[in-house]
Structures are given as C-alpha cells and as structure tokens.
Amino acid sequence: MSLTELHLALLAGAPRHGYDIKQEHDSWFPDTRPLPYGQVYATLARLQRDGLAEVVETRVDGGPERTVYALTADGAVRLRAWLAEPAAPTGAGAEEIVRKTVSVLHTGIDVAGFVARQRAAHLRRIRDLQATPPGAGPAERLVREHLIAHLDADLRWLELATELLPSPDDQPTVRPDEREPA
Amino acid sequence: MSTVELSGVSHAYGRTQALSDVSMTVEPGEVVAVTGPSGCGKSTLLMLAAGVLRAQSGRITVAGTDLAGADDASRARFRRREIGLVLQFGQLVPDLSVRDNVALPLLLGGHRPADARAAADGWLERVGLDVAPDTLPADLSGGQAQLAAGARALVAGPRLLLADEPTASLDATSGRALLDLLVNTTVQAGGSVVLVSHDNAVAARADREIRLRRGTIAHQVALS
Known part of the structure; x- marks a missing residue:
C-alpha cells in the first residue's frame, strides 16, 4: 500500500489535521496496525513539500495547536491517477x-x-x-x-x-x- | 459421556484404505471441523459417524449407542432420532415436495403430518428458502437444495449435526448465514456439530480442528 497516496485519499473528504487523519485511517482499516502519529506528520510534511497538500488553517481548541491540511489541485490529480491504476497482484514475496x-x-x-x-x-x-x-x-x-x-x-x-x-x-x-x- | 467416540476405526473400499486406526471424540456442545485434502477420508469418517456406513473394524458410539454393532434398521432409526445430516448436494428425496422433504424426519418419527409440515414451514423460513412449499427438488437450484437440507437436518432437534461441505453450493453470505444457523441452533440446544469441509471459512467456525492425511489423523488443534 502506498502511504503517500493513502494520505491523499484520507484528505480527499475534507481538510484534516494529523490526529484526524490517524483516527480516520484506523477506522478505515480496523484490523491492521494503527497508523503511528510520527508517520502521519512525516507524510504530511512530504505532501506539503511536494505541493500535493497545503496548510489551510491552524486551530487552537483549548488544546495543542493543530495544523489543518487540505489537498491541492496537484494532490487531487495524483490521487485520481493512483486510483486509476489497478493494485499490483501480489507475487512471490518473502512474508x-x-x-x-x-x-x-x-x-x-x-x-x-x-x-x-x-x-x-x-x-x-x-x-x-x-x-x-x-x-x-x-x-x-x-x-x-x-x-x-x-x-x-x-x-x-x-x-x-x-x-x-x-x-x-x-x-x-x-x-x-x-x-x-x- | 462424549457425543461421538471413535476408537481404532478403519474402513476400506476394496483395496483402497480410506481410514486407518482413527480414534477421536466429540464432546457435548462442541463444534469440530474435520479437514484435509481430497481423498483423506473425511467424508468416510462422517458417514461412519452418521451410521450410513458400517465400520469394518473398531468401535463407534454416538450418544452412548454402539453404531458398529447395530444392524441397518437400528442405525436408520437412531439416525432419524438423534442425527441431522447435511450433504453437499442436498440429497433430497426427488418425489417429495420441499416441505415434505424437510418434514420427513418428523413424519417417519410418527409425528402428526400437520404438525410436521408446520414445523417444516418454520424451518424453511428460518433458512431463508423463498420457494413455494410444494416445489419439487428438481426445480430447486443447488443452493436452494442445500438450504432445504439444512432445514431438514434441524427440524427434529438433533443431538449430533453432521455436515459435509454444507455451504459449497451457496454464496459467501448465504453460506455463512446457514452455517451460523446450523451451529448456533444445535449448540444452544446442547448438541454437537461435526463439519467436514475444504473451506477454511467453515473450519474457522469450529472449536477444534481434526486434520486428516491419508486416512489418519495428522493433527488436532483447539481453535477456541
């Protein structure tokens, strides 16, 4: 699974902050390993660097400051391109x-x-x-x-x-x- | 007392040895899956436990009754009273309506026909078979015949339910629903279930797996 593109999919419904993305991911895939926060923030930083996501808001709701991210137009194109390709059939692996x-x-x-x-x-x-x-x-x-x-x-x-x-x-x-x- | 007890059971078809010195038990309320590759002897084991086949050597008791020593008529009476049997292709009586097929264990057991048929209608509804009760087996699909066979197996409240590939003709959702009904109904009444299947989704429903290989038990493992 490509985590980069999966993060784009998680952002496609609405702008989200990192905590929301992790929660959404874990509800989409309840029987897989929970997404580590560190991975979420690292991926978001990479998406922002590559122009696929952007910061749209910084929220402070009585707790820690939360940065809200949204898909950019390039991010939406990348997501659609990813979904347009079938997943590679699993071949002989080293599981x-x-x-x-x-x-x-x-x-x-x-x-x-x-x-x-x-x-x-x-x-x-x-x-x-x-x-x-x-x-x-x-x-x-x-x-x-x-x-x-x-x-x-x-x-x-x-x-x-x-x-x-x-x-x-x-x-x-x-x-x-x-x-x-x- | 175990619901099923096999001790040193062997069976051959001509020169082909199907089972060799198999010993196993099934306890009250237990669900056991018998698995293994084609030709490993699992259907033979089921037919011996059902009293359809008579063991050539060894001892088989079901609910305390010695099946290996009983004659054909006694085994048939016992099977009707104590055992529910679901086979892969339904194996319905072709000249009887689906309602009478399901009612058959009760009709042969001396119940009033009206009561037996009312019970059959109830079980046909519970398994989700949506056809006219007077439909003949020839007009049923394979999946519908398997649902009817499930209803027939449950109608008399068996102490032992034996099922050979009980969901093979059904789609995944219908198969799981029938399996849940077969297992839950029998176990909640204190009965035991033996599932013979290639299907891992069926085997996963069991408390214990008995794996056969070349007519002998390769392993037994608890799943619950």
Whole structure:
C-alpha cells in the first residue's frame, strides 16, 4: 500500500489535521496496525513539500495547536491517477509464513507441529474477523472480507506446501554432517 | 459421556484404505471441523459417524449407542432420532415436495403430518428458502437444495449435526448465514456439530480442528 497516496485519499473528504487523519485511517482499516502519529506528520510534511497538500488553517481548541491540511489541485490529480491504476497482484514475496514454511521444508523440523500451529493461528484469525462488530458498515465488512480472503489463500498455499513436505514419519532432511560448525 | 467416540476405526473400499486406526471424540456442545485434502477420508469418517456406513473394524458410539454393532434398521432409526445430516448436494428425496422433504424426519418419527409440515414451514423460513412449499427438488437450484437440507437436518432437534461441505453450493453470505444457523441452533440446544469441509471459512467456525492425511489423523488443534 502506498502511504503517500493513502494520505491523499484520507484528505480527499475534507481538510484534516494529523490526529484526524490517524483516527480516520484506523477506522478505515480496523484490523491492521494503527497508523503511528510520527508517520502521519512525516507524510504530511512530504505532501506539503511536494505541493500535493497545503496548510489551510491552524486551530487552537483549548488544546495543542493543530495544523489543518487540505489537498491541492496537484494532490487531487495524483490521487485520481493512483486510483486509476489497478493494485499490483501480489507475487512471490518473502512474508514470514513463506520463510517459515520453506525453512520447515528444508529442515524437516517438527513439520506436523508447524502446520498445526500455523493453521490454528490462521483459523482463529479468520474466526475473529468473521465476527463483524455490531454497527460495522459495508466498507468495514469489505475490508475484513479482504483480510479473510488473504488468510484463506495462505492456508490453501500451506495445504499445497504440506503435500510437498515430508510426511510426519519422514526423517528430517538435515543430517549432522550438513550442520554449520558450532 | 462424549457425543461421538471413535476408537481404532478403519474402513476400506476394496483395496483402497480410506481410514486407518482413527480414534477421536466429540464432546457435548462442541463444534469440530474435520479437514484435509481430497481423498483423506473425511467424508468416510462422517458417514461412519452418521451410521450410513458400517465400520469394518473398531468401535463407534454416538450418544452412548454402539453404531458398529447395530444392524441397518437400528442405525436408520437412531439416525432419524438423534442425527441431522447435511450433504453437499442436498440429497433430497426427488418425489417429495420441499416441505415434505424437510418434514420427513418428523413424519417417519410418527409425528402428526400437520404438525410436521408446520414445523417444516418454520424451518424453511428460518433458512431463508423463498420457494413455494410444494416445489419439487428438481426445480430447486443447488443452493436452494442445500438450504432445504439444512432445514431438514434441524427440524427434529438433533443431538449430533453432521455436515459435509454444507455451504459449497451457496454464496459467501448465504453460506455463512446457514452455517451460523446450523451451529448456533444445535449448540444452544446442547448438541454437537461435526463439519467436514475444504473451506477454511467453515473450519474457522469450529472449536477444534481434526486434520486428516491419508486416512489418519495428522493433527488436532483447539481453535477456541
């Protein structure tokens, strides 16, 4: 995900200050890592430097001073261009599940245990996501369905990998003479 | 007492060994997902627990009744009384209306026809099957047949609900609604559920996963 363009999208509805942007982001993506404030302010500074956002107001509502940002015309063009392009299909990556599964494939260490633990972790997460909180709108449900679809894809890939892995009775593929010297 | 107990169960089709020395239990109120690749033996396990197949070796008890030792007629009576079964393609009786298909467990159990059909109408509404009650199975889509099979499985208040790919013919939203109804209705009444599925969204609904591989249990893990 491009955070720069995502910030433009977060500013598209109305001018916002950094705190608002973080809150809006976290409500759009309730099941992903919350956006750190530091990242918001760094991104806003970059957008302003590049002419994609501008300061339109400084508010003091009895608390700390807050700088309100709005999209510029260039920012709106950039946002539309970003949305006009399809997202790159996820290719072979180096995600943790791939790294670990491939490591299990190569070492043969506790294959059955690894598969059981990984399946359980993914299935628990799918179940949590299926329990849509009361009051969730269509957009939030869609974001959750997207996450579920990805977890499901991981599990299907893991199933394929399991068929390629040694069966629980097979011996580990690492022999003592292949180990790194201590 | 466990709702289901399999002990050292094996089953083969000719020279093909479908299950080898499988032992497992399902406790009252528990939802268990049986998963695994095609041909791993999960549907055979379900049919043995339902009493549709008779185990060639080992012991199977459901709600304290020894199914492996019972004759065909006894197993059929027991199944009608205690077990709700949902299969992938509905498996409705083709000559009966959808209402009578759903009412069938009650009709065969000796209930008054008017009561059985009224109960069937109620369950058809709860599963969201919006067709005339006298519709024949041939005029239902695959998804509609699966909804009717869900209603039939629940109509007699089973102590054990067994479901083989219960949402395979339904879209995601309808499938999840049917699954919620099957699981919640059975568990809230103190019953147990065994879900056999390739679908991870179905498996995620369980309290425990039993993973089969080549006719044996590869792993069991708690999900809740």
